[in-house]
Amino acid sequence: xxxxxxxxxxxxxxxxxxxxxxxxxxxxxxxxxxxxxxxxxxxxxxxxxxxxxxxxxxxxxxxxxxxxxxxxxxxxxxxxxxxxxxxxxxxxxxxxxxxxxxxxxxxxxxxxxxxxxxxxxxxxxxxxxxxxxxxxxxxxxxxxxxxxxxxxxxxxxxxxxxxxxxxxxxxxxxxxxxxxxxxxxxxxxxxxxxxxxxxxxxxxxxxxxxxxxxxxxxxxxxxxxxxxxxxxxxxxxxxxxxxxxxxxxxxxxxxxxxxxxxxxxxxxxxxxxxxxxxxxxxxxxxxxxxxxxxxxxxxxxxxxxxxxxx
Numbered sequence: 001x002x003x004x005x006x007x008x009x010x011x012x013x014x015x016x017x018x019x020x021x022x023x024x025x026x027x028x029x030x031x032x033x034x035x036x037x038x039x040x041x042x043x044x045x046x047x048x049x050x051x052x053x054x055x056x057x058x059x060x061x062x063x064x065x066x067x068x069x070x071x072x073x074x075x076x077x078x079x080x081x082x083x084x085x086x087x088x089x090x091x092x093x094x095x096x097x098x099x100x101x102x103x104x105x106x107x108x109x110x111x112x113x114x115x116x117x118x119x120x121x122x123x124x125x126x127x128x129x130x131x132x133x134x135x136x137x138x139x140x141x142x143x144x145x146x147x148x149x150x151x152x153x154x155x156x157x158x159x160x161x162x163x164x165x166x167x168x169x170x171x172x173x174x175x176x177x178x179x180x181x182x183x184x185x186x187x188x189x190x191x192x193x194x195x196x197x198x199x200x201x202x203x204x205x206x207x208x209x210x211x212x213x214x215x216x217x218x219x220x221x222x223x224x225x226x227x228x229x230x231x232x233x234x235x236x237x238x239x240x241x242x243x244x245x246x247x248x249x250x251x252x253x254x255x256x257x258x259x260x261x262x263x264x265x266x267x268x269x270x271x272x273x274x275x276x277x278x279x280x281x282x283x284x285x286x287x288x289x290x291x292x293x294x295x296x297x298x299x300x301x302x303x304x305x306x307x308x309x310x
Contacts, residue, residue, distance in 0.1 A: 005135050005274065006052035007128045009143035010116070011060050014039045014105060016144060016163060018098045027293040035101040036108065040298040042167045043114070044305045047276065049168070050140060050161075054274040057109055058127040059118030062089040066121065071255040074202035108289050112302065113281025115274050119266040129262035132158050142167065147193060147201075149178050150262060152186035183215035191224035194256045203256065206249040208241065217242075228253060278306055 017038025025034040047055070064076045066087075082091040109116045119127055129151055132139045138157030141148055151158055152175055160173040171177065178186040195214040197205015209217070220237070221227045230236035231246035238246070246253070280286040280303065290299040 003053035003137045004050070004140060005054040005056070005131065005137045006046065006050060006140045006142065006276075007131055008043070008046075008055070008057045009124050009128060009141070009145055009148070010039075010057045010105075011063070011124060012144045013042050013142065013163075013167070014102070015098070017042060018095065018101070020166065023097060025294075031100065031293070032097045033101060033104065033293050033295065035098055036104050036293060037295060037298045039105055040108065040295065040302050044298070044302045045167050046142060046161075047302075048305050052140065052276055054137065055114055055276045056127075056131060056274055057114055057116040058124040058131070059116055060124045061118035061120050062122060063092050064090055065123060065126075068259045071259050072203065072252070074204070075259055077202050104289070104293055108286070108295070108299075111280060111282045111285035111289055112306075113273075113277040115272055117268055117272065119268055122263060122266045126263035126266045127268065129264040130266045130268060133264040142170075147190075147198075147260065148262065149173055149182075149186055150189040150193075152178055152189075182211065184218045188218050188223060190257065190261045191227075192218050194224060194253065194260045195227065203259065204252060206253070207245045209245065213242075224253070224257065276306070278308070279303070280306075 014035045018035035021034035021038035021041075023032045023034050025032065025037050027033050043055075046052075064080070068075045079093050080090045081093040084090050106116065117127055117131075118124065119130075125145065125148060128141055128143070128148060132141060132151045135156075135158075139159070141151060141158070141160045142163070143160060144163055146162075148160055152160055152173055154175045161167070161170040162173050163170050173181075175186050178184070178189060182189070182192060184192045192211075192214045194203075195206050195209050195217060196211050197203045197209075217227045218224075221230045228246060228250075230238050231243045236243075286299060286303075290296045
């Protein structure tokens with residue numbers, strides 16, 4: 001392979017670390033640092049196992065973008081802790097002991113020289129979609145978000161590493177794996193997800209259509225447009241109930257694709273250095289952060305892995 005780009009869905013990973021690593025992991029002053037340590041250990045394991053040449057920690061500059069909320073007001077509404085006036089993102093409901101760890105994660109990534117990239121008004125998913133679409137290298141996307149299966153593309157070498165246990169055990173989702181699991185090709189995953197809906201994101205889907213039915217409809221009618229055309233065609237094979245439900249969901253189906261589909265052309269800063277560092281960019285800052293937050297073991301592990309260790 002001519003090199004490899006790894007894209008991290010960073011919030012997905014630090015949430016996973018927070019809930020998977022005991023909160024007894026604390027800094028010398030008693031502040032929990034389980035998410036910080038867990039994320040650093042995840043990065044160490046991913047680099048050791050997959051040896052990417054480039055690595056980007058993709059960031060949610062806006063976890064609930066306005067264009068998605070304008071289309072479907074229920075989008076992630078159940079996760080809003082506080083509505084914010086103006087253009088700033090609403091405050092997301094995050095555990096009290098996780099929020100203070102996020103700035104520490106930012107500082108540690110910067111000190112190591114690991115690229116951290118967001119885009120104002122967009123989610124990390126959209127940043128991932130942009131890098132995955134524009135990359136000239138094969139791409140591994142590390143995420144616990146199934147919506148990113150829509151980016152899987154064997155011809156371009158784009159696959160998803162979907163964590164099963166930590167990040168040491170992952171499901172490698174290529175086109176065959178997506179098809180085997182969901183009975184739809186990866187290129188149709190967004191249409192499939194639109195029909196099915198996703199309660200965790202506040203997307204209602206179409207009444208009476210779950211995963212199996214959504215896959216059957218995509219297989220029979222080709223795509224979302226074909227399914228909708230069949231619902232309007234009295235001669236189609238749709239049952240009366242499915243026909244009614246699809247027609248009744250017209251307003252949702254008009255706008256949902258723009259919410260579910262990942263944006264693939266968000267503005268990202270030019271001239272970014274995405275190369276995986278072989279040593280910390282600022283060793284003194286790394287040492288100071290390790291001492292301040294009790295991260296010595298995780299930092300030493302990552303330093304060794306970046307230098308070529310295991």
